[in-house]
Amino acid sequence: xxxRIGVYICHCGGNISDYVDVEELGKMFHQExxxxxxxxxxxxxxxxxxxxxxxDIQANNLDAIVVCSxxxxxxxxxxxxxAIRAGLNPSNYVQVNIREQCSWPHSDRPRExxxxxxxxxxxGINRVSYSESLENIELSVKKSAxxxxxxxxxxxxxxxxxxxxxxxxxxEKDYFVGGxxxxxxxxxxxxxxxxxxxxxxxxxxxxxxxITIFTGATVEKVSGSLGNFNVDIKVKPRYINPNADKKAxxxxxxxxxxxxHDDFNLGLIERKAIYKNYPEALPDVxxxxxxALKDATDFTGKFASTLNLNEEAQxxxxxxxxxxxxxxxxxxxxxxxxxxxxxxxxxxxxxxxxRLMEMNSGxxxxxxxxxxxxxxxxxxxxxxxxxxxxxxxxxxxTSTIHTSLQLKEKYKDIQTYHLYRDIRTYGKQELIYAESSxxxxxxxxxxxxxxxxxxxxxxxxxxxxxxxLIKVKDYLTAKKEMEIEADLVVLVTGMVAREDATHISxxxxxxxxxxxxxxxxxxxxxxxxxxxxxxxxGGTCQxxxxxxxxxxxxxxxxxxxxxxxxxxxxxxxxxxxxxxADACTWCGKCSDVCDYTAIKEVLFGNKHVAGVNKAVCTxxxxxxxVCPENAIEIAQYTDNEIESMIDGFMMDFDIKEKGAxxxxxxxxxxxxxxxxxxxxxxxxxxxxxAGMTDEKNTIPEIAANSRLASELVTFHLMTMNKYGVxxxxxxxxxxxxxxxxxxxxxxxxxx
Amino acid sequence: MxxxxxxxxxxxxxxxxxxxxxxxxxxxxxxxxxxxxSLPCSSGIKxxxxxxxxxxxxxxxxxxxxxxECSYSARCADHTNTIVETTQELMKEKNINPRRVRMAxxxxxxxxxxxxxxxxxxxxxxxxxxxx
Numbered sequence: 001x002x003x004r005i006g007v008y009i010c011h012c013g014g015n016i017s018d019y020v021d022v023e024e025l026g027k028m029f030h031q032e033x034x035x036x037x038x039x040x041x042x043x044x045x046x047x048x049x050x051x052x053x054x055x056d057i058q059a060n061n062l063d064a065i066v067v068c069s070x071x072x073x074x075x076x077x078x079x080x081x082x083a084i085r086a087g088l089n090p091s092n093y094v095q096v097n098i099r100e101q102c103s104w105p106h107s108d109r110p111r112e113x114x115x116x117x118x119x120x121x122x123x124g125i126n127r128v129s130y131s132e133s134l135e136n137i138e139l140s141v142k143k144s145a146x147x148x149x150x151x152x153x154x155x156x157x158x159x160x161x162x163x164x165x166x167x168x169x170x171x172e173k174d175y176f177v178g179g180x181x182x183x184x185x186x187x188x189x190x191x192x193x194x195x196x197x198x199x200x201x202x203x204x205x206x207x208x209x210x211i212t213i214f215t216g217a218t219v220e221k222v223s224g225s226l227g228n229f230n231v232d233i234k235v236k237p238r239y240i241n242p243n244a245d246k247k248a249x250x251x252x253x254x255x256x257x258x259x260x261h262d263d264f265n266l267g268l269i270e271r272k273a274i275y276k277n278y279p280e281a282l283p284d285v286x287x288x289x290x291x292a293l294k295d296a297t298d299f300t301g302k303f304a305s306t307l308n309l310n311e312e313a314q315x316x317x318x319x320x321x322x323x324x325x326x327x328x329x330x331x332x333x334x335x336x337x338x339x340x341x342x343x344x345x346x347x348x349x350x351x352x353x354x355r356l357m358e359m360n361s362g363x364x365x366x367x368x369x370x371x372x373x374x375x376x377x378x379x380x381x382x383x384x385x386x387x388x389x390x391x392x393x394x395x396x397x398t399s400t401i402h403t404s405l406q407l408k409e410k411y412k413d414i415q416t417y418h419l420y421r422d423i424r425t426y427g428k429q430e431l432i433y434a435e436s437s438x439x440x441x442x443x444x445x446x447x448x449x450x451x452x453x454x455x456x457x458x459x460x461x462x463x464x465x466x467x468x469l470i471k472v473k474d475y476l477t478a479k480k481e482m483e484i485e486a487d488l489v490v491l492v493t494g495m496v497a498r499e500d501a502t503h504i505s506x507x508x509x510x511x512x513x514x515x516x517x518x519x520x521x522x523x524x525x526x527x528x529x530x531x532x533x534x535x536x537x538g539g540t541c542q543x544x545x546x547x548x549x550x551x552x553x554x555x556x557x558x559x560x561x562x563x564x565x566x567x568x569x570x571x572x573x574x575x576x577x578x579x580x581a582d583a584c585t586w587c588g589k590c591s592d593v594c595d596y597t598a599i600k601e602v603l604f605g606n607k608h609v610a611g612v613n614k615a616v617c618t619x620x621x622x623x624x625x626v627c628p629e630n631a632i633e634i635a636q637y638t639d640n641e642i643e644s645m646i647d648g649f650m651m652d653f654d655i656k657e658k659g660a661x662x663x664x665x666x667x668x669x670x671x672x673x674x675x676x677x678x679x680x681x682x683x684x685x686x687x688x689x690a691g692m693t694d695e696k697n698t699i700p701e702i703a704a705n706s707r708l709a710s711e712l713v714t715f716h717l718m719t720m721n722k723y724g725v726x727x728x729x730x731x732x733x734x735x736x737x738x739x740x741x742x743x744x745x746x747x748x749x750x751x
Numbered sequence: 752m753x754x755x756x757x758x759x760x761x762x763x764x765x766x767x768x769x770x771x772x773x774x775x776x777x778x779x780x781x782x783x784x785x786x787x788x789s790l791p792c793s794s795g796i797k798x799x800x801x802x803x804x805x806x807x808x809x810x811x812x813x814x815x816x817x818x819x820e821c822s823y824s825a826r827c828a829d830h831t832n833t834i835v836e837t838t839q840e841l842m843k844e845k846n847i848n849p850r851r852v853r854m855a856x857x858x859x860x861x862x863x864x865x866x867x868x869x870x871x872x873x874x875x876x877x878x879x880x881x882x883x
Contacts, residue, residue, distance in 0.1 A: 071772045072789075073768075073769065073772065097772070097787075099775065100771075100772040100773075100774075100775035100776055101771060101772065101775055101787055102775075102783075103775075104775035104776060104778055105774055105775040105778065105779060105780055105781055106780065106783040107778055107780075108780050109780075109783055112783040112784075113783055115783070116783045116784075116786070119786065120786070123786075511821070511822055511823065511824065511825055512825060513819070513820070514819040514820075519822050520822070521765060521822045522765050522822070522859070525765075526765075530822075531822050531823050575791075593794075593826075593830065595823070595824045595825075595826070618791075618823060619791055620791050620792040620794065620795060620823035620824065621790065621791055621792055621794070621795020622792060622794040622795055622823065622824060622827075622830055624795055624797055625794070625795065625796060625797045625798060625834050625837075630797075630799075634791070634795065637790060637791070637795065639797070639799065639800070642788060642797075642800050643799075643800060643803045645788055646759065646788075646800070646803055646804045646807060646809070647807060649757075649759070649786045649809075650757075650807055650808040650809070
């Protein structure tokens, strides 16, 4: 039990002390048996206070500290570092949130806010009393990274990781790199060719000898953990003799008599059974669909020295310190009959249209007919209130409108119709929406409850009997039922999680969200980290993104990995599960609920007990409630700590009401209502007042005179105004800034 | 002073706690008799902690669960639900009304929903009699 505790209660300017009697609480806790220092401070996070805290800890030999201020999300690390600077173990520090969870939500009831704050602080003191000095877990890490998925995101990340000196293994399931970007002829907003972008990145990668690329490769088995992931990969054969002459390989491709389904072109055409995705596809080695050639014995006999149909898959073992998953996405595949897909011949998806456009240079032809009009139906498979995909796929509005512009540019006289629910061309992408409208594209707004109906060409009433008829209730024209005839209907399909995401999730234990994409820890605070230490996610495997956003996230992941692997060792948070071996009877329940296989049966003397893999445990605590012997717990969340907090909340406090005479000689905000008295101005107020050199001054003038940041001046002027230290004095001539001045008679407590 | 029922909230560091913080940030008022303990995951709440709170003066325990947003486990909602059911069985044995523990999913921006939950649960607790 800690016996020499320091308690710091923050005014936060007036954010806390306007409603909570911080001074009274400071005095009250000073009388507690195990509290050696108890102070109310104007800004706990201020450098000057941090220095005072370090001095207090050292001078009073404090064994624990409690800081009662804002949310731990803001300053947990600030005060942990104070503890470290003072020579105190940072685990012996507890932050109590008396701002976001006390003074602000209870600003309407200041007296009760003070009572609650007392309970919160008491709970914090109780908790820190039971705190233990925990040491971070040091793990050695191999300076190598495994990147899974060689799309643009994965390739950019691989280059970044290699440039930072890491050994990089880049594995790609397909036989060629580039992913979805290679399927896009022209990319928004740079109008670069997708294949050229892929080639540029591949050639850049080849400059780094520390990048090893495996194509046609899949992850088969994973063991180990942060610092040393042991990964088995399976590399599928290409069935091409590696020593074969390039001209012979080209001849074999040209003369191949068997055609197969062309996945790259989404099945719109067939390709030879010896193929490359496209002529410039990289690596520059074709692939043989050996199964398709089993009956073409004459052909295989002729090219026996070129083909190697007996080649077998290889399994390789890699060791990686960290893993970045950039496996990308799948296109949403409409169900048969959904808006006429697969049941009406003139209905395709947006990715299919993009492939058609690349294959049709002079005029756009589909099913042997020239296309003069195209109707896009947006949000197909996205934003489904009743379906699985409730999310917006983000990039499809822009992609569609960009495609519409390309249609006009490439084929001149095509008319496009856009049947949308909402247009979400966010940011700069909005410009192409305006451009599309200007060029004459027609927009119709529909609602999910009244979906457009696509009818077969035979029902079309217009002159073109082979046109598709689309009926839509247009919300832009008072829900008028419109009928549109188009040569081609394009279903704007969004992104969905890859089918094999579950396989990767099971191998690496990466949590999957309700949308089936990989889950980061927190979308804002830890956007590329997963709860699995050392495993990061980037690109569209974590949710819909455009190319630019995908690359940003994968580079963020690469930076995280570089920082992680830099020193050769990594320090891991000690807040993990631990087992009381004396109490444990090994029933296996804790192991059953652990999604990370962090708990295994181990021998403790002659006894079988649960053992925790420190490198793997995430500290989630799911194992603790299921233990029938109460033999497993999470550090910093022990029974003593939690139950003593509950006891602290329930304690009675005799909070002294502030008497009228007590504030006579101090500075108090005129509005009252729980405002905190001050005996003198804080230093920063003095500097601001010194910066008010004229009769009245604007914030930029004060900031310039006092050499303080204008944001800081603005922040403090608000509180100073409450205390009557300054008052507004009109606006400047341009009505840009308010003037502030000191009132004729300044309140007490000043200089 | 308020006579609102005392509610102990178990929140989670990454999901529901930021939502509760946001209620404060936006000065959305709820009863000062609401106290929060933040944990890594709602599936890590021990039934004995809930009982300890109820046996020592709290009128109700509210679990602000991660639900499907949990970054630790896709089975989080099921695990937390099991904890609630186990606790309710123990509560019945001690003649504590099982409605004194409640669970709802709360996200990182659920400021108003948190306030509504506290208000509604406060009303339910105020009307409870000890009949299991």
